[in-house]
Amino acid sequence: MEADELLVLVAGGDQKAFEELYGLVSGPVFGLVRRVVRDPAQSEEVAQEVLLELWRSAPRFDPGRGSALSWILTLAHRRAVDRVRSARAAGERERREARRALHPAFDHVAEEVEAGLEREWVRRCLDRLTALQRQSVTLAYYDGYTYREVAERLSLPLGTVKTRMRDGLTRLRECLGGVA
Amino acid sequence: MSIFSRLRSGDLHSLAAPYALDALEPDERRRFEKHLKGCDRCAGEVRALSEDAVRLAWSTTALAPPGLRDRVLTAVRTMPQDPSPAQDAPRARAPHLPPHVWGAAPPPPRARAPRMRPLFAPFATATAAAALVVAALFAVQATHTQDRLAAERAQAREIAHVLAAPDARATSDRDADGRGIGVVASASEGRAVVTLSGLGALPSGRVHQLWLMRPNVQPRSLGLFSGDAPLVASGLGKSATSLAVTVEPDGGSAQPTGQPVVQLALQSVGFGQ
Structure with a gap:
């Protein structure tokens, strides 16, 4: 089910x-x-x-x-x-x-289990983002930073980080769309 | 709409992506969720962005530790579920403790019930017991690490919910050996906050399990106590006559396996009719 x-x-x-x-x-x-x-x-x-x-x-x-x-x-x-x-x-x-x-x-053991098609897809699509889009999205999602903290870490204005996050997610959607 | 409020809502709107990534601070998260409720246009967009964010989780799947399964499946055997929002909505309440629970203000006027049942202890005399329950809750919160606070805050909200019910009443009992049980219950909500005291430490592998006792019916488990924390029991029907606590093996039992260590009648808090 x-x-x-x-x-x-x-x-x-x-x-x-x-x-x-x-x-x-x-x-x-x-x-x-x-x-x-x-x-x-x-x-x-x-x-x-x-x-x-x-x-x-x-x-x-x-x-x-x-x-x-x-x-x-x-x-x-x-x-x-x-x-x-x-x-x-x-x-x-x-x-x-x-x-x-x-x-x-x-970590080593767990990484081995992770290996799979989906992981490869996400990685490939993340690679297609600009560096700032990728960093904005992954620092927030995988590392749990707030967008204010992300802005600080990347030395970017808050507005830019918000936009990069949105663009990054949208591009990810387009790239992953085929396997959704 | 003024320019100012348009700017503000535009500004809030730009938080959709950070919100989908859980990248807002708690205050902002609350403000944004408030904004979402009144913004139909945002709802669809936030949903789409959240689905995108979840795709990032696809790449992280890992084997869960083997012990986790047993612990989780055992725990749910005795764990009550939340009511569905449809049942819950009409009685949503502010998650803070109302003054009458502390005894600082008179209890809110209750339309009929107290006048019709003059035998029951008025709330004011039961307030001391309520204060004990609340004090126990905060004592527990103070001694735990930051890590536990989130879980305890969720429980505190549930407890506050019971305490805020207009018909919330308290009662407690203590036996000659100093073993005590305290209850704040709301008959209209069918819920009760239960605390234990003076029961001493349990041997490892044993837990205190709470049971609902009704006439001519087998006891029903209301959950397991965890350390000193109060237990929120739900689904108490009007026919509930008393609560009992037994010592059971870790994970709880389907039916009590021993004699109750403490018991408490629920009549004075509006049950058992």
């Missing part, structure tokens, strides 16, 4: 359907959270929160407003970004990154 059908069943409290939905979305959810949060233990914690929130808030899903997978990944992304920002604010991130540099094994 597709994620959309399953989510409707989950909204009615169907635990079997949730189990099946878990099989479909746990990889994408965990992968996205890990990409943003980086720290393995924290990523697992956030992914768990997201998957439990998925169960709790399934009745709030409105199929008229987009696909189930989109809704789930949007939820996962928001929670991951919230986490990485509070960690950053607490100055913990630098310490974790230093630790991670000493233990790269986890």
